Amino acid sequence: MRHLRRGSQLATVAALSLALAACGDEGNGQGNGQGRGIAETYDLENQQLSERGGGDTTRLTVGSKDFAEQEILGHITLLALQEAGAEVVDDTGLGSTEDVRAALVSEQIDMYWEYTGTGALIHLAQADPSSDPQALYDKLSQLDLQRNDIEWLAPSPADNTYAIAARAELYQEDSDAYDEELAGVTRLSDLGSLVEQSPDKATVCVGPEFSQRADGLPGLEEHYGFELPEANVFVLPDPTVYGAVDAGQKCNFGSVFATSGYIPELDLELVEDDENFFAAYNPSLTMRAETLDRYPDLKPLFEDITERLDTDTLRRLDAAVLVDQRSAEDVAEEWLQEQGLID
Numbered sequence: 001m002r003h004l005r006r007g008s009q010l011a012t013v014a015a016l017s018l019a020l021a022a023c024g025d026e027g028n029g030q031g032n033g034q035g036r037g038i039a040e041t042y043d044l045e046n047q048q049l050s051e052r053g054g055g056d057t058t059r060l061t062v063g064s065k066d067f068a069e070q071e072i073l074g075h076i077t078l079l080a081l082q083e084a085g086a087e088v089v090d091d092t093g094l095g096s097t098e099d100v101r102a103a104l105v106s107e108q109i110d111m112y113w114e115y116t117g118t119g120a121l122i123h124l125a126q127a128d129p130s131s132d133p134q135a136l137y138d139k140l141s142q143l144d145l146q147r148n149d150i151e152w153l154a155p156s157p158a159d160n161t162y163a164i165a166a167r168a169e170l171y172q173e174d175s176d177a178y179d180e181e182l183a184g185v186t187r188l189s190d191l192g193s194l195v196e197q198s199p200d201k202a203t204v205c206v207g208p209e210f211s212q213r214a215d216g217l218p219g220l221e222e223h224y225g226f227e228l229p230e231a232n233v234f235v236l237p238d239p240t241v242y243g244a245v246d247a248g249q250k251c252n253f254g255s256v257f258a259t260s261g262y263i264p265e266l267d268l269e270l271v272e273d274d275e276n277f278f279a280a281y282n283p284s285l286t287m288r289a290e291t292l293d294r295y296p297d298l299k300p301l302f303e304d305i306t307e308r309l310d311t312d313t314l315r316r317l318d319a320a321v322l323v324d325q326r327s328a329e330d331v332a333e334e335w336l337q338e339q340g341l342i343d
Contacts (some may be wrong), residue, residue, distance in 0.1 A: 060081055073283060075328050079332055079333055112219065115282065156284070163256050167246050188274060
């Protein structure tokens, strides 16, 4: 094991430092490390990182929500910190959005990856966040720091926005599943027309959070001006929505995450959000301001990692867990090795 589960006995260390070593010129790698691995670039081994628990005990606890992409990001974080010399505690798979945010604020965990759209709409209750990803991040990071002393590191280029998907066969005229009315739903505004004209076909499977969140189904219906019949909405665990949409027996449409590996695996079609309801959901590592103030070199360490995580990369990593049934830790470790960041 490369890291400790929560509740494990942590090693005592003399000191841990966040000294950023000079970067070499050689190598073809990306980011701040210029092709050098984390262990060559960062040294977290000589300065105490956390005073909780007293003495010299070092404790950096990494959390995540309880779905594949979040656990992958959590393990990338754990492995990167450990490679740099820190002792870490694994609290990935902690629970829902509200659970993990509360754990960060209450100091149960030290950091976790959150999505910019979630931060703006859920944590800060911003009714109309900017459609520009950078503007959304700039305002969000400023407000959350001012109101809650939470720091948002630079977001990744990946956008794990919500989307509505359907199986591709509905749109293929040579397919037995082809339906002219359903094939006409290529934009979310078309879904409203389907509700009016053929409500029995407007069936939707949604995840538990999507069914209740302002940036989920309630907000989507309000924004586009339609209301699905209650009997047409099926609330399922998020991972099972994809299979239900692909099967087409319970629902013709479903809520998905845009970076999910199930989308290419099941050949799902994303319905265009033609009125830009869904905000950008760029992953950003969040932590309390005091943590970053004390250890400012956490910022360049994770900026180097974050800029490598685009949408295609997260989709590929996600598929390795969801489709290939590999562990999030193994997938995270392999990716960091591919990037030349760990041995």
